[in-house]
Amino acid sequence: MSFLQLRALNKHYGSVKALDGIDLNVVAGSRTAIVGPSGCGKTTLLRLIAGFEAPDEGSITLDGTVLANGGSSVPAHKRGIGLVAQDGALFPHLTVAANIGFGMDRGEADRTERIAELAYIVGLDKAILKRHPHELSGGQQQRVAIARAMARKPRLMLLDEPFSALDTGLRASMRKAVAELLESAGVATILVTHDQSEALSFADQVAVMRDGKFSQVGAPRELYLRPRDRMIAEFLGDAVVLPARVDSGFAQCPLGRIAVDSTERRDTARIMLRPEQLTLKCTSREGMSGTPDMLFGEVVETEFAGSLCTVAVRLLNNADPPDAAAIGNTPLILKKPGMDAPTTGEVVRISVVGKAHLLA
Numbered sequence: 001m002s003f004l005q006l007r008a009l010n011k012h013y014g015s016v017k018a019l020d021g022i023d024l025n026v027v028a029g030s031r032t033a034i035v036g037p038s039g040c041g042k043t044t045l046l047r048l049i050a051g052f053e054a055p056d057e058g059s060i061t062l063d064g065t066v067l068a069n070g071g072s073s074v075p076a077h078k079r080g081i082g083l084v085a086q087d088g089a090l091f092p093h094l095t096v097a098a099n100i101g102f103g104m105d106r107g108e109a110d111r112t113e114r115i116a117e118l119a120y121i122v123g124l125d126k127a128i129l130k131r132h133p134h135e136l137s138g139g140q141q142q143r144v145a146i147a148r149a150m151a152r153k154p155r156l157m158l159l160d161e162p163f164s165a166l167d168t169g170l171r172a173s174m175r176k177a178v179a180e181l182l183e184s185a186g187v188a189t190i191l192v193t194h195d196q197s198e199a200l201s202f203a204d205q206v207a208v209m210r211d212g213k214f215s216q217v218g219a220p221r222e223l224y225l226r227p228r229d230r231m232i233a234e235f236l237g238d239a240v241v242l243p244a245r246v247d248s249g250f251a252q253c254p255l256g257r258i259a260v261d262s263t264e265r266r267d268t269a270r271i272m273l274r275p276e277q278l279t280l281k282c283t284s285r286e287g288m289s290g291t292p293d294m295l296f297g298e299v300v301e302t303e304f305a306g307s308l309c310t311v312a313v314r315l316l317n318n319a320d321p322p323d324a325a326a327i328g329n330t331p332l333i334l335k336k337p338g339m340d341a342p343t344t345g346e347v348v349r350i351s352v353v354g355k356a357h358l359l360a
């Protein structure tokens with residue numbers, strides 16, 4: 001049985017339907033990430049689970065105990081749930097040590113050691129423990145908030161964009177440290193984030209949210225490679241979406257005849273490839289002759305951005321797509337390692353790795 005169960009949760013603010021029939025199961029000790037555009041209802045959902053607001057309809061059950069069901073609701077402080085809000089929400093008049101220790105048992109023998117240990121785990125220097133929140137950077141405040149929530153030994157941890165104030169390197173190391181800390185403590189976690197790569201790397205289960213509903217819930221790899229629709233595909237990463245005719249496990253598309261992950265038959269369809277499924281090998285126009293089965297393109301634009309370059313490739317031997325007129329010969333936009341990316345004007349041979357995914 002799931003550790004946390006959400007059933008048919010609804011929440012309105014006046015005429016705004018913030019949550020619209022949310023169902024979710026969270027396994028004990030697991031990590032779930034919720035991603036979705038601004039205003040889709042992510043924070044509202046965390047506030048309902050934490051007990052700061054009550055659902056209009058639906059139920060929340062944690063470890064077999066009903067926390068909310070219609071009108072009845074267990075108060076937030078009795079739920080054993082930790083919440084790290086977007087702004088950290090530290091107590092301004094308390095030192096960092098007192099903030100972290102807030103909620104710990106006063107008589108706890110190793111209280112000071114635990115505060116120091118938690119500060120260490122979230123990467124805070126000992127000297128900072130004596131300071132007040134206004135003497136810290138945004139990123140440091142956020143780390144204090146995480147340490148404070150962990151200090152209370154929650155059964156479930158809710159993280160609302162806790163890493164957004166941190167710079168890229170620190171963000172990745174903090175994410176890893178927090179994930180390990182929660183895992184070793186066996187605490188189930190729900191992370192809300194705008195950052196799809198953060199969601200995909202942090203979680204065992206990812207839920208994509210749109211307009212108060214979950215569009216798709218599944219394992220990160222499943223969602224990335226088999227998104228239900230174009231919006232989910234593009235929300236979770238770069239995607240090459242092409243018109244196609246599909247039949248018997250193959251798609252006829254601007255890239256020619258390629259394998260697709262469905263045996264459905266559709267005269268008009270959309271298929272998706274992740275850019276890393278398209279490999280480019282530099283050649284020349286002479287190299288194109290006598291190879292009718294191979295696919296070639298010309299690099300029409302490149303944009304350098306450090307480790308990865310954006311490369312725009314116009315197909316040279318367009319394989320007559322079903323609705324070619326609809327896309328014209330729009331270049332494929334690919335991300336390639338900066339070191340050996342082809343340059344503008346070069347002719348490349350294009351190969352497809354793996355199967356394309358058929359979108360709904």
Ligand SMILES: Nc1ncnc2c1ncn2[C@@H]1O[C@H](COP(=O)(O)OP(=O)(O)OP(=O)(O)O)[C@@H](O)[C@H]1O
Nearest residue numbers: 013016017018036037038039040041042043044045
């Ligand atoms: N207290 C409130 N009163 C009125 N409307 C609210 C309230 N809280 C949230 N909303 C509305 O409910 C919808 C969902 O808001 P919510 O904050 O949950 O979205 P979100 O996905 O967390 O957004 P963001 O990523 O920008 O933080 C929005 O349309 C928002 O304006």
